Amino acid sequence: RLVSHVSVRCVAAPEKSEVTTRVERNKNFAKLQAGYLFPEVARRRREHQAANPDAKLLSLGIGDTTEPIPPTIVNAMRDAAIGLGTREGYSGYGSEQGQSKLREAITERLYAHVGRKPNEIFVSDGSKCDIGRLQLMFGADVSIATQDPAYPVYVDSSVIMGMTGEHNGEDFDGITYMVCRPETQFFPDLSKAERTDIIFFCSPNNPTGAAATRSQLTELVAFAKKNGSIIVFDAAYALFISDPDCPRTIYEIPGAEEVALETCSFSKYAGFTGVRLGWTVVPEQLRYADGFQVMNDWNRVMSTIFNGASNIAQAGGLAALSDKGWAEVQDLVAFYKENASILKKTFQDLGFTVYGGSDAPYIWIEFPGRKSWDVFGEILERCNIVTTPGSGFGAAGEGFVRVSAFGHREDIEEAVSRFKTAYKSA
Ligand SMILES: Cc1ncc(COP(=O)(O)O)c(CN[C@@H](CCC(=O)O)C(=O)O)c1O
DSSP states (O other), rough: OOOOOOOOOSSSSSSOOOOOOOOOOOGGGOOSSSOOOHHHHHHHHHHHHHHOOOOOEEESSSSOSSSSSOOOHHHHHHHHHHHTSSSTTTSSSSSSSHHHHHHHHHHIIIGGGGGGGHHHHHHHHOOHHHHHHHHHHOOOOOOOOEEEEEOOOOHHHHHHTTTTTBBSSSSSSEEEEEOOOOOGOOOOGGOOOOOEEEEESSSSSSTTTOOHHHHHHHHHHHHHHTTEEEEEEEEGGGGGGOOOTSOSSGGTTTTTTGGGGEESSSSSEEEEOTTTEEEEEOOEEEEEEEETTTHHHHHHHHHHHOOOSHHHHHHHHHHHHHHHHHHHHHHHHHHHHHHHHHHHHHHHHOOEEEEEESSSEEEEEETTTTOHHHHHHHHHHHHOOOOOOOGGGGGTTEEEEEEEOOHHHHHHHHHHHHHHHTTOOO
């Protein structure tokens, strides 16, 4: 009997050396330089708390919602859950693509005006999960480009899938990093970018908070068309956009349906980070080089390795898209936007160079010449506040720190007071 790779301690027998199986490890994992960013931030937070047991830590690190789910939405999930306890209300496995009425509601609320149809909307258990499944669908032989800095899942999932080479000390060989820094308004210089099969693009961008303009996204779509690339457009924060010149979906750009799929989520809209509900749009017009519809393979992935989003979560999503629920969603987003505005102004008044925070729930603060993890540690020590180091999002994030606006208002105000005390003469 093969025992798994654990040290086996048998009471009766003497301690044996470590026993292993004969299964080779996926070599791609060894390319990763550290654990995933947010568990590492959490580890350092726990370490600091252990060393300072009386400290009241405030978390402006991971972008996790904090406010209660609004009544229309939570009542719908409550009723769905109660219904499962009755013969007429019970339901088992649902469509892997999502309940039709939810697909229709997402389309009606967010995409009908740009030509998308319910059969192109695939409901899931969240956008991060879909990114991993999209990588599985694309396979290891595609070439990848991503904004830098960016949501770490794009790079880490590409490494795990075997789409990259080794880490070269700064970043991974085989990935095209499209640097997004202040000098180019956080939009990549596409004239210098190599052709890749897949382009991960997030707007509003996590972590910089920059929302791409219509002309920038028009340039991106043209770039993808010219190169025959597929854009994975991550719109997880689209509802935070106030600037009318910044599209909330890539499909506001004519022709995008031929080169882009879009992933989005109820996480930051309805406080569903723990409920788990998202979707990915795969247009009928999106085709591989051989003309095969991408939608067909995405459907095959979702029906093969996913058994559908929770029926309770879907009931909540449907309620969120009702007129009443959507008004409550807007109020939630406005609450976090106000947090962002308070934080942004605080850092500006303290003399920092600050980006983001207007069309996104993230504030991107520059610490010229400083190492991000050092600044992270300094803020933790001086303010007992958890942030996220910019270098955790890519090499171009070095010298920056991300501050999240997800928090109770009293915690945001306490954080502001602590920052003012600690950095009054920045
Ligand atoms: C751009 C982007 N896409 C997708 C997600 C996740 O969407 P779900 O539908 O909830 O799966 C996040 C959350 N990013 C947060 C949380 C950390 C993480 O997801 O690893 C953040 O960046 O702090 C995100 O920033």
